[in-house]
Amino acid sequence: MGNSYKVIPTDYPLPVNIPEHCPFCDHDVSIDCVFSCQSKAGRVYACLCPRVECQAVFFIRWVNGKFTVYPSRANMGKITSGIRAISPDFYETYKQSSIAESSGLNMICGMGYRRAAEYLVKDYLVAFADLDKSKEEIYKMSFSSAINMLPEPQLIDIAKASAWLGNDEAHTSKKWTDYDIQNLKSFIQALASYTSFKQNAQEANHLIYSRDQQ
Numbered sequence: 001m002g003n004s005y006k007v008i009p010t011d012y013p014l015p016v017n018i019p020e021h022c023p024f025c026d027h028d029v030s031i032d033c034v035f036s037c038q039s040k041a042g043r044v045y046a047c048l049c050p051r052v053e054c055q056a057v058f059f060i061r062w063v064n065g066k067f068t069v070y071p072s073r074a075n076m077g078k079i080t081s082g083i084r085a086i087s088p089d090f091y092e093t094y095k096q097s098s099i100a101e102s103s104g105l106n107m108i109c110g111m112g113y114r115r116a117a118e119y120l121v122k123d124y125l126v127a128f129a130d131l132d133k134s135k136e137e138i139y140k141m142s143f144s145s146a147i148n149m150l151p152e153p154q155l156i157d158i159a160k161a162s163a164w165l166g167n168d169e170a171h172t173s174k175k176w177t178d179y180d181i182q183n184l185k186s187f188i189q190a191l192a193s194y195t196s197f198k199q200n201a202q203e204a205n206h207l208i209y210s211r212d213q214q
């Protein structure tokens with residue numbers, strides 16, 4: 001049986017609207033296409049991220065003028081990149097979990113979201129709670145102890161719900177059968193939004209305080 005695809009020569013120009021973005025490091029890059037082929041089902045481009053810090057390999061599929069990038073990109077929802085200043089590990093873990101989810105890895109992405117929630121709660125305590133504990137001490141606490149030290153009852157409720165639904169994703173028996181990963185993500189996004197709110201309130205306070213001193 002012969003090949004059902006035709007290799008496209010490497011000097012063949014890339015489509016002008018090819019997405020020039022690396023799904024691994026999330027940077028806009030000039031696509032370095034190392035291999036491409038054409039079949040009845042469309043074209044496939046194997047690409048290399050030109051950034052030396054990344055050098056990831058990824059694939060772009062082109063069918064009827066529409067591009068799909070593999071691995072899929074993260075869907076961060078309401079989570080803004082500014083939260084990286086408070087919890088870089090939360091942002092990265094949530095992003096990787098989202099990539100896993102959009103790649104169809106539905107049996108494991110929930111565990112990742114649970115881990116992301118734990119980073120966020122603990123980094124929230126480090127940044128905003130006056131606990132007289134070091135970051136290392138807070139990181140060593142159990143997730144449930146950390147949640148109970150959050151300074152506001154509503155925050156505790158949302159974090160606890162995230163932990164409970166997250167545990168459903170990490171164990172073999174599911175307790176909260178009426179809820180799923182979408183509910184878990186919604187609680188985590190609420191925690192992240194509140195953290196961003198606190199971050200902005202702190203910045204506003206610094207601004208006002210510095211004005212008072214002038």
Ligand SMILES: [Zn+2]
Nearest residue numbers: 022025049054
């Ligand atoms: Zn890259």
